[in-house]
Amino acid sequence: MIHDLAPQIFNGLVLGAFYAIVGIGLSLIMNLTGTINMAHGSFMTLAGYLAFTMVSRGTSFWFALIAAPLIAVVVGIVVERTLVRPLYKREPFYSLLMTFGLSLMAEEIYRLIWGANAVPFSPPPGLASAVSLGFMSFPKFRIFIVIVLVIAMIGLALFLTRTRFGLRLRAAVQDTEMIAALGTNTQLLYAVNFGLGIFLAGIAGVLAAGMLGLSPTSGNALLMPAFVTVIIGGMGSLFGSIVGGLLIGMAISLTTLWIPAASEVSMYVLMALVLMVRPRGLFGEEGIFG
Amino acid sequence: MSRPSINRRTFVTLAGAGTAAAFGIPAYLPRIGEAADTLKIGIVEEYTGVYAGPAENETAGFQMAVDAWNRRGGVMGRKVELVKEDCQNDPGVAAQKAHKLINQDKVAALGGTVNSAVSLSVAGVANSAGMLFIDSGGHSDAVTGASCHWNVFRTCHSTWMETHATGYSLAKKFGKRWFLITPDYAFGHALETGYKDVLAKVGGTIVGNELTPLGTTDFSSYLTKIDAAKPDLVIVLVQGDDYTNCLKQMNQFGLLKKYPVGGPQVEIEPLLGLAPDSRAGYWGIEWYYKSDLTLGKGNTVAHEFVAQSTKQFGKPPTARNCFGYVTIDRMLTGIAEAKSLDAVKIAHAIEGARFTSIFNGPAYYRKEDHQLMWPMWLAQIRPNGTPGDKYDLFDVIDMQPAESIEQTIAEKEKVCKLGYP
Numbered sequence: 277m278i279h280d281l282a283p284q285i286f287n288g289l290v291l292g293a294f295y296a297i298v299g300i301g302l303s304l305i306m307n308l309t310g311t312i313n314m315a316h317g318s319f320m321t322l323a324g325y326l327a328f329t330m331v332s333r334g335t336s337f338w339f340a341l342i343a344a345p346l347i348a349v350v351v352g353i354v355v356e357r358t359l360v361r362p363l364y365k366r367e368p369f370y371s372l373l374m375t376f377g378l379s380l381m382a383e384e385i386y387r388l389i390w391g392a393n394a395v396p397f398s399p400p401p402g403l404a405s406a407v408s409l410g411f412m413s414f415p416k417f418r419i420f421i422v423i424v425l426v427i428a429m430i431g432l433a434l435f436l437t438r439t440r441f442g443l444r445l446r447a448a449v450q451d452t453e454m455i456a457a458l459g460t461n462t463q464l465l466y467a468v469n470f471g472l473g474i475f476l477a478g479i480a481g482v483l484a485a486g487m488l489g490l491s492p493t494s495g496n497a498l499l500m501p502a503f504v505t506v507i508i509g510g511m512g513s514l515f516g517s518i519v520g521g522l523l524i525g526m527a528i529s530l531t532t533l534w535i536p537a538a539s540e541v542s543m544y545v546l547m548a549l550v551l552m553v554r555p556r557g558l559f560g561e562e563g564i565f566g
Numbered sequence: 567m568s569r570p571s572i573n574r575r576t577f578v579t580l581a582g583a584g585t586a587a588a589f590g591i592p593a594y595l596p597r598i599g600e601a602a603d604t605l606k607i608g609i610v611e612e613y614t615g616v617y618a619g620p621a622e623n624e625t626a627g628f629q630m631a632v633d634a635w636n637r638r639g640g641v642m643g644r645k646v647e648l649v650k651e652d653c654q655n656d657p658g659v660a661a662q663k664a665h666k667l668i669n670q671d672k673v674a675a676l677g678g679t680v681n682s683a684v685s686l687s688v689a690g691v692a693n694s695a696g697m698l699f700i701d702s703g704g705h706s707d708a709v710t711g712a713s714c715h716w717n718v719f720r721t722c723h724s725t726w727m728e729t730h731a732t733g734y735s736l737a738k739k740f741g742k743r744w745f746l747i748t749p750d751y752a753f754g755h756a757l758e759t760g761y762k763d764v765l766a767k768v769g770g771t772i773v774g775n776e777l778t779p780l781g782t783t784d785f786s787s788y789l790t791k792i793d794a795a796k797p798d799l800v801i802v803l804v805q806g807d808d809y810t811n812c813l814k815q816m817n818q819f820g821l822l823k824k825y826p827v828g829g830p831q832v833e834i835e836p837l838l839g840l841a842p843d844s845r846a847g848y849w850g851i852e853w854y855y856k857s858d859l860t861l862g863k864g865n866t867v868a869h870e871f872v873a874q875s876t877k878q879f880g881k882p883p884t885a886r887n888c889f890g891y892v893t894i895d896r897m898l899t900g901i902a903e904a905k906s907l908d909a910v911k912i913a914h915a916i917e918g919a920r921f922t923s924i925f926n927g928p929a930y931y932r933k934e935d936h937q938l939m940w941p942m943w944l945a946q947i948r949p950n951g952t953p954g955d956k957y958d959l960f961d962v963i964d965m966q967p968a969e970s971i972e973q974t975i976a977e978k979e980k981v982c983k984l985g986y987p
Contacts, residue, residue: 284790290786393618393836399818413793487815493618533787537779540782
């Protein structure tokens with residue numbers, strides 16, 4: 277039993293870490309501006325395809341891992357400035373619909389540029405194989421992903437707690453009007469915050485492209501688990517998203533052990549259970565950003 | 567001298583025509599010499615979603631058949647035109663689109679589909695409307711089995727054919743303990759049934775069967791169970807992007823080095839989404855552009871099709887292009903031979919008629935179940951293609967005649983009643 281269980285738990289935690297980083301990006305944008313970014317997956321796909329294009333033109337994977345998300349951020353800020361910003365004063369419903377439409381358009385645009393079929397995007401040669409962990413052999417690339425995600429999460433936590441800009445962001449989440457009255461440029465805050473969320477999506481997108489596969493639909497397929505992550509963890513809580521991600525990773529992985537066909541539904545069952553006990557999600561009321 | 571006069575009647579006619587032109591009313595009227603004369607064929611395909619790639623290639627095949635017929639003057643003196651609808655890989659949407667094509671576009675017949683659940687849905691709508699439907703690419707047995715209809719034909723192979731063309735050789739080559747990765751819908755379950763039948767006959771066992779939802783991106787939790795099951799062979803039944811993701815992750819987990827892999831079918835489209843180190847195995851294939859075994863030596867029609875399609879679309883045709891071409895070509899042949907748009911007459915013209923086309927040997931849509939009876943082939947993957955041709959990924963090693971891999975007429979008649987009106 278333990279022999280079966282250990283690989284599933286380990287794999288579930290790694291998968292969960294991945295959902296967590298997507299969830300955090302989503303959560304950042306949602307917390308500050310109330311925008312439910314349905315196009316989050318599209319930005320992941322965009323970064324994945326940009327990285328694919330760079331690597332197939334001869335640049336290194338490492339360069340693409342940083343450069344592709346940065347280009348996605350530029351696109352993201354343009355989208356924020358032109359399409360999302362006019363909707364901030366309206367109900368969240370409007371930006372939800374707008375970003376949903378955007379995600380449909382993006383999928384079609386990717387299909388036009390990169391084709392309808394999946395494209396081959398592999399981890400760099402040193403990370404392409406599996407390593408034996410004793411109880412299972414596990415892809416080196418997935419271990420690398422966990423390292424990148426931990427670095428990204430620590431970096432983000434430091435940014436939000438140790439820098440002036442980060443403090444302003446957190447203050448703005450609690451009371452935008454007050455911080456605006458105190459002379460902070462909130463429009464700039466919004467743009468940087470949106471960019472930050474997209475940057476995390478971009479990193480996750482490049483990693484997902486190497487780990488899972490890359491096609492016009494691949495980012496949108498990861499959007500639902502990311503939303504469930506945020507809801508389970510509790511809106512507004514960075515720490516909650518981490519816990520939420522790990523929980524659904526485990527739920528999916530462990531369900532596979534006993535009822536494989538139910539693995540997809542397991543995260544929704546978990547979400548329903550959490551919402552019944554704590555409607556705000558696990559860490560939703562502990563204050564913004566954990 | 568009388569002035570050039572515009573009488574009331576002319577004025578009304580001109581004004582009416584002008585208004586109509588200005589407000590686009592002619593769009594509602596049959597355009598003289600065009601719409602009324604065009605024969606419309608409705609196409610339902612999965613242009614968005616995981617099967618978008620295969621859907622695009624089937625459509626390229628449809629178009630080539632239409633162009634070929636139009637160059638010869640069309641069918642019954644009418645040009646042929648395709649009306650295409652995207653079903654978003656959703657059987658419910660597919661039903662709506664099929665209704666729309668029938669009622670609004672007034673198409674003469676329907677074709678298309680990749681996803682078997684979509685095929686069954688369109689087949690149902692077409693049957694209730696009494697309209698011909700040729701399923702180009704949905705493989706589930708049910709289409710020409712338990713859910714067969716008099717108006718429904720199928721071009722691609724049935725899941726029974728795919729599993730029986732591959733199963734015996736896979737068991738002989740690699741062993742009888744199989745681990746299945748199965749897509750959790752009609753198509754996957756049908757393949758599973760086919761392989762269970764093969765395993766029962768050769769005395770093998772299924773040591774693991776993972777049902778994965780269509781559109782699964784992460785296969786890791788299924789793949790981590792393979793080591794514990796210790797199979798002789800891993801059978802991959804998922805297709806499209808799911809296939810790409812699954813094989814890629816199997817490689818990253820080091821499984822492709824440990825276990826042989828194979829299955830009932832593989833297509834070029836998803837293989838191109840894989841890096842060469844993830845391309846492996848022994849698979850059934852349904853057509854191939856670069857083998858005398860699949861095209862037939864000296865079959866000029868087939869070689870011309872390959873050359874023209876490669877020129878027109880900038881890449882060699884796949885089995886999907888072949889399904890598309892054969893589907894529309896036979897549909898139009900049926901209409902031309904029936905000299906009528908009456909679905910019953912067209913169906914009778916198509917069924918049982920032997921023909922040669924762009925593959926090796928004669929074929930026919932079997933009269934009893936409307937399944938296209940044509941051979942299947944086995945291939946080994948050539949991971950890097952051949953010099954100068956990255957698409958040349960298959961080494962075709964064997965051909966299996968249709969009659970040896972499909973259920974017999976007696977077996978089919980137990981489940982399929984065509985029910986002609």
